[in-house]
Amino acid sequence: MNEQLKALYKTVILEHNARPFHFEKKEDAGHVLEAYNPLCGDRFQVFLEVKNGVVTEACFHGYGCAISKASTSVLVKNLENQPVEKAQELCRSFLKMTNPDSQEPVEMAEEFMAFSATRDFPGRLKCATLSWEEMTLFLEKQTVENEN
Amino acid sequence: MFDPVKIRSEFPIFSHHPELIYLDNAATTQKPEAVIRATSDFYQKENANIHRGIYELAANASQKYEQVRRTVASFIGAERPESIVYTSGTTEGINLVAQSFLAGRLQPGDEVVISAMEHHANLIPWQQVCKMQGAKLRVIPVSEAGEIDLAVFKKMLSERTKMVALVHVSNTLGTINPVEEMIEMAHSRDIPVLLDGAQSVAHYPLDVQALDVDFFVFSGHKIFGPTGTGILYGKPEHLENMEPVTFGGDMINSVSFETTTFAAVPQRFEAGTTNIAGVIGLGAAIDFLMKFDKNDILAHLKNLTETATDALRQIDGLKIIGTAQNKSAIVSFTLGNVHPHDVATFLGSENIAVRAGNHCTQPLMDFYGLPGTTRASFSIYNTAEEALRLAEALKDIQRFFA
Numbered sequence: 166m167n168e169q170l171k172a173l174y175k176t177v178i179l180e181h182n183a184r185p186f187h188f189e190k191k192e193d194a195g196h197v198l199e200a201y202n203p204l205c206g207d208r209f210q211v212f213l214e215v216k217n218g219v220v221t222e223a224c225f226h227g228y229g230c231a232i233s234k235a236s237t238s239v240l241v242k243n244l245e246n247q248p249v250e251k252a253q254e255l256c257r258s259f260l261k262m263t264n265p266d267s268q269e270p271v272e273m274a275e276e277f278m279a280f281s282a283t284r285d286f287p288g289r290l291k292c293a294t295l296s297w298e299e300m301t302l303f304l305e306k307q308t309v310e311n312e313n
Numbered sequence: 314m315f316d317p318v319k320i321r322s323e324f325p326i327f328s329h330h331p332e333l334i335y336l337d338n339a340a341t342t343q344k345p346e347a348v349i350r351a352t353s354d355f356y357q358k359e360n361a362n363i364h365r366g367i368y369e370l371a372a373n374a375s376q377k378y379e380q381v382r383r384t385v386a387s388f389i390g391a392e393r394p395e396s397i398v399y400t401s402g403t404t405e406g407i408n409l410v411a412q413s414f415l416a417g418r419l420q421p422g423d424e425v426v427i428s429a430m431e432h433h434a435n436l437i438p439w440q441q442v443c444k445m446q447g448a449k450l451r452v453i454p455v456s457e458a459g460e461i462d463l464a465v466f467k468k469m470l471s472e473r474t475k476m477v478a479l480v481h482v483s484n485t486l487g488t489i490n491p492v493e494e495m496i497e498m499a500h501s502r503d504i505p506v507l508l509d510g511a512q513s514v515a516h517y518p519l520d521v522q523a524l525d526v527d528f529f530v531f532s533g534h535k536i537f538g539p540t541g542t543g544i545l546y547g548k549p550e551h552l553e554n555m556e557p558v559t560f561g562g563d564m565i566n567s568v569s570f571e572t573t574t575f576a577a578v579p580q581r582f583e584a585g586t587t588n589i590a591g592v593i594g595l596g597a598a599i600d601f602l603m604k605f606d607k608n609d610i611l612a613h614l615k616n617l618t619e620t621a622t623d624a625l626r627q628i629d630g631l632k633i634i635g636t637a638q639n640k641s642a643i644v645s646f647t648l649g650n651v652h653p654h655d656v657a658t659f660l661g662s663e664n665i666a667v668r669a670g671n672h673c674t675q676p677l678m679d680f681y682g683l684p685g686t687t688r689a690s691f692s693i694y695n696t697a698e699e700a701l702r703l704a705e706a707l708k709d710i711q712r713f714f715a
């Protein structure tokens with residue numbers, strides 16, 4: 166089997182795919198985001214509570230490939246108890262790290278770096294970034310609402 | 314003798330990618346040298362716009378372009394070349410029939426019947442016309458195996474039914490529908506039938522007159538021809554009574570600022586400069602296909618499908634989706650909990666090209682409760698060895714994800 170591909174799926178992705186973090190529905194959550202890719206049908210809902218500018222709870226549910234599921238799982242896991250600004254920073258770094266057009270080196274923890282290999286698989290890049298992009302939009306709205 | 318390895322050598326893509334195991338033929342087929350050469354020769358030596366010029370190049374281009382109409386007509390058994398309308402593909406052909414033929418005939422409360430296994434291209438055009446006219450879209454259910462129950466179909470037809478639109482061979486399940494019987498049933502109630510032949514025309518002996526089908530549509534790119542080409546066949550009495558839906562140059566008789574009279578069939582449906590080089594290429598593709606005996610093609614594909622199906626059945630957790638009695642060379646499956654896109658990515662890294670997803674049949678996937686499948690679809694240049702390689706690669710993937 167292709168070594169590069171195995172590297173992409175390495176333990177982080179397989180592990181999160183098999184045992185995703187807080188994989189449950191919470192219909193009455195304060196905020197429900199939908200990350201949907203009509204091209205492939207991947208669809209995840211992320212349920213969030215935000216109190217005083219801090220993400221206090223996060224869980225997710227839905228269906229998608231191993232990469233999109235694992236990347237959403239990693240996102241959700243790292244959001245909990247983060248202030249919105251910190252969460253925004255995290256999303257920015259992640260999207261920069263996975264962006265094949267970005268030359269800037271980004272150092273992140275191994276858990277995130279696992280997804281950098283999607284740069285070599287252009288067809289799968291969106292799987293890694295789907296939920297992160299949706300989250301970026303949501304967090305932006307949060308900060309705007311806070312300022313108003 | 315039918316020799317897939319020799320046929321493969323006529324397709325330049327395989328000299329550029331010798332390792333490629335191309336099992337995505339339901340999406341589009343590869344192009345033989347003869348088709349590529351016909352299009353490039355046209356641009357290099359023969360290019361001119363048709364119908365308008367009176368110089369020699371233009372006259373020759375027009376003549377070649379119209380010659381392809383005769384080739385297509387004889388390929389599918391049409392009564393005359395005027396029954397052949399050039400389109401950009403299956404999708405355009407269906408939209409043209411929905412808007413030009415059907416829309417004006419539909420009254421509120423009327424019905425259009427399609428099947429649950431339609432490609433979006435043979436669903437949305439009807440759905441939208443129904444919505445516009447206050448008519449109802451009715452859907453023939455499919456069984457777990459992916460078959461249509463003729464008795465159910467028959468019951469669905471009534472005096473309210475104004476059209477039946479049906480896929481000949483399902484691009485997702487491979488089911489070959491009993492179109493002969495279905496056309497007869499519809500006609501016994503004077504209901505016109507459109508067949509979506511996108512997946513059937515490359516392999517199945519086809520005679521639109523024997524079928525007595527009202528409309529038959531297909532795409533050039535799925536029968537070894539160029540993208541952006543397609544054919545709409547219509548019975549002469551239908552085409553003659555249809556108004557164009559796209560207006561412009563090359564489709565008129567005379568024009569004033571107040572009024573226009575339209576050209577005869579089929580030109581009235583071919584507004585503007587069409588895909589001339591593509592049509593020339595499509596002619597070359599049909600010439601290429603007609604070199605083979607379709608029975609040989611069918612026997613080869615049946616053998617491949619059986620080899621693949623048998624090998625895939627041995628794999629733990631693999632489930633074949635679409636197990637109709639009468640099936641073409643399309644094998645859709647799920648592999649345990651491994652998502653189809655992960656399967657396709659791993660197969661891709663082994664140079665095996667397959668498709669994963671809903672295959673533009675989302676309602677059908679919903680019926681099976683699946684987000685998608687992985688699909689291997691075979692053509693004349695595939696070999697049994699490739700089918701077995703697919704099965705081996707799938708076993709590796711299953712182990713990796715276990």
Ligand SMILES: Cc1ncc(COP(=O)(O)O)c(C=O)c1O
Pocket residue numbers: 339340401402403404405432434435480482483484509511512532673
């Ligand atoms: C059964 C069927 N109908 C319609 C289409 C649409 O064909 P095209 O995209 O060439 O118009 C396809 C191709 O994917 C198909 O398989």
